[in-house]
Amino acid sequence: MSEKNKAWYASWFDTPYYHILYKERDQDEAQLFIDNLIQYLNLDEDSRVLDLACGKGRHAIYLNSLGYDVIGADLSENSINAAKEFENDKLHFYVHDMREPWQEKFDAIFNLFTSFGYFCEQEDNVKTLKALHNSLSEFGLGVIDFMNVKKVMNNLIAEEVKTIEGIEFHIRRRHEDGFIYKDISFFADGENHQYTEKVKALTLEDFEKMMAENDIYLLDVFGDYKLRKFVENDSDRLIMIFK
Numbered sequence: 362m363s364e365k366n367k368a369w370y371a372s373w374f375d376t377p378y379y380h381i382l383y384k385e386r387d388q389d390e391a392q393l394f395i396d397n398l399i400q401y402l403n404l405d406e407d408s409r410v411l412d413l414a415c416g417k418g419r420h421a422i423y424l425n426s427l428g429y430d431v432i433g434a435d436l437s438e439n440s441i442n443a444a445k446e447f448e449n450d451k452l453h454f455y456v457h458d459m460r461e462p463w464q465e466k467f468d469a470i471f472n473l474f475t476s477f478g479y480f481c482e483q484e485d486n487v488k489t490l491k492a493l494h495n496s497l498s499e500f501g502l503g504v505i506d507f508m509n510v511k512k513v514m515n516n517l518i519a520e521e522v523k524t525i526e527g528i529e530f531h532i533r534r535r536h537e538d539g540f541i542y543k544d545i546s547f548f549a550d551g552e553n554h555q556y557t558e559k560v561k562a563l564t565l566e567d568f569e570k571m572m573a574e575n576d577i578y579l580l581d582v583f584g585d586y587k588l589r590k591f592v593e594n595d596s597d598r599l600i601m602i603f604k
Contacts, residue, residue, distance in 0.1 A: 370479045373556040374437040378549060380417065381526050391474075392423055394506075394586035398471070399427065401581075401588060401602070402502055408468035411496065413459055414476030418444030424471075425452040432467075434459070460488040466498035473506045478561035486561060487571055494577045497604065502580070507599045509584065510562045513541060515594065536562065565591070565599055572603060579603050 373379050404410070412421040412433045417440045421433030425447075434457035435441055444454040457463075459472075460480075470493055480486055493503050514536050523530045533544040543558040565582065572579050580603055583589060584596025591599060 368479075369557055369559055371436055373545075373558065374416070374435075375439045376554075376556075377439075378528070378547065378554060379556075380440075381528060382523070382530055382545070384525065388419070390586060391420060394473075395420060395423055395427075397586065397588050398504060399424075402469055402504075404429065404469055409465070409498075411463065411467040411470045413457075413470055413472045413493065415444065415454070416440050418447060418454055420471065420473060421452065421454070422447050425449070460485055460492055462492040463496040465496075466501065467496055468498050468501045470496060470501070470503045471506075472504065475506070475508045475560060477505055477507055478563050479559070480561070481559075483561070486563070487575065490571055490577065491575055494575065494603070501604065503603045505568070505601045505603070507563065507568075507601070508541075508560070509591075509593075509596045509599045510541070510564050511594050512596065514562065517541075565593070565601075568599075568601060577603050 406428050408429050410424050410429045410431045412418070412424065412431060415421045415433035415435045416437070418433045421431045421444070425431045430451045433444055433452070433454045436456065436458055438456050441454045441456050448454060472493065477489065478486055480489075493505075497503055517534050517536060519535070520533050523532065528547050528549045530545055530547045535542045539562055540559050541562050544555070545558070546553070546555045548554070569579060579601060581601075582591045583598070583600040584591035585598050585600075588600070
């Protein structure tokens with residue numbers, strides 16, 4: 362597939378600029394979130410864990426440091442190649458399409474930081490959800506951490522400029538046709554670049570409907586990384602635990 366015809370997530374996530382733009386994500390907050398999830402899930406020491414849409418593997422690496430047997434999977438070949446430097450006997454990384462189930466079963470599957478809803482067709486989102494569910498062991502639990510769409514739409518910053526590592530990223534956001542778009546343009550390495558992130562504006566009700574229609578049991582819902590109660594218009598996140 363040519364670069365031009367690639368889906369947005371296949372091309373943008375594979376560039377070094379994606380990692381520059383998002384390099385300031387809070388590592389301490391991310392680790393606190395993982396710690397809270399581990400405590401809630403009550404995972405045994407020898408649990409098998411899948412970090413789905415793992416990027417360069419920072420959460421998978423941290424999970425492995427806690428003693429778990431971890432697989433990190435992502436569609437971005439460049440990200441997986443970077444993550445492979447950290448592999449060991451209990452940490453492995455693979456290029457993988459999240460719509461495809463795994464042959465093996467996991468005690469926990471994490472899909473974190475709004476790594477869902479990328480596809481144009483709703484059936485692909487359903488495929489992803491079913492693949493997640495079908496890859497869980499008998500007593501395994503899945504975690505989807507998604508944006509709280511209602512709060513995002515109520516507080517959408519239409520335009521902003523971020524300068525990181527000398528690159529001026531011009532960002533425009535919009536809600537259109539059931540998706541939230543983020544248009545990103547910048548000049549780097551002698552040329553102009555333009556990418557668009559596109560994520561389905563899925564509400565809790567949308568997820569509940571998808572899960573109910575596919576015999577997936579929604580166990581719990583939280584509204585932030587401290588696992589506090591979900592409040593529709595106020596919570597920062599939509600964190601769902603299912604089996």
